[in-house]
Amino acid sequence: MTTVLVIAKEPLPGRVKTRLTPPFTPAEAAALAEASLSDTLSAVAAAPATRRVLVLDGTPGPWLPPGFDVVPQCAGGLDERLAAAFGGCAGPALLIGMDTPQVTPDLLTVDFTDCDAYFGRAEDGGFWALGLAxxxxGLLLGVPMSTPSTGAVQRARLVAAGLRVRDLPVLRDVDTAADADAVAALAPHGRFARRLALGAAAAHR
Structure with a gap:
């Protein structure tokens, strides 16, 4: 069985989803971030795992379900923070972010029997999931993050290390308002879609 890691920021106005502002206010963007994180944590809670860990920048809130260990993110760049998250795992681990609320427990059900790594590319060129048996x-340190080539560089790093890589489906991160609309349509019954609909309804009053 696998440890599932979720790396996330506390959903506070002005600190998360800033690319959603405008058209959303900082408070609305934070509410969407909280809904996205809640959907993600629910999927992780329903997936098979020996341990579930929230690697958090900030303080847990009422959105955190039971069954998760919470560890603080270390200082440094994103590559260093992701590396440290894996460094705290003694066995197989799968790491995801908080930007894909459409993720399902099935997508998070991984088996390392005949592979060494899982890789989930994001549509924007990054990656939404990375699993290591x-x-x-060291597989993450030095990878340039938040660029259109991040995913390609990270996957190439895995292959260069001689790992057998199994690809997960490509998913769309929520960064912009267009992303939010597209992702909500993929998971219309989730908290994220409901929160987005509430914001749209308020805007048309």
């Missing part, structure tokens, strides 16, 4: 922080 033997977590090695």
């Amino acid at each position: 033997e977590p090695d922080p």
Whole structure:
């Protein structure tokens, strides 16, 4: 069985989803971020795992379901924070972010029997999931993050290390308002879609 890690920021106005502002206010963007995180944590809670860990920048809130260990993110760049998250795992681990509320428990059900790594590319060129049978922080350190080539560089790093990589489906991150609309349509019954609909209804009053 696998440890599932979720790396996330506390959903506070002005600190999360800033690219949604405008058209959303900072408070609305934070509410969407909270809904996205809640949907993600619910999927992780329903997926098979030996341990579920929230690697958090900030303080847990009422959105955190039971069954999760909470560890603080370390200082440094995103590559260093992701590396440290894997460094705290003793066995197989799968790491995801908080930007894909359409994720399902099935997508998070991984088996390392005949592979060494799982890789989930994001539509924007990054990646939404990375799984390692033997977590090695060195596989992430130095990978340029938040660029259109991040995913390609990270996957190439895995292959260069001799790992057998299994690809997960490509998912769309929520960064912009257009992303929010598209992702909500993929998971219309989730908290994220409901929160987005509430915001749209308020805007047309």
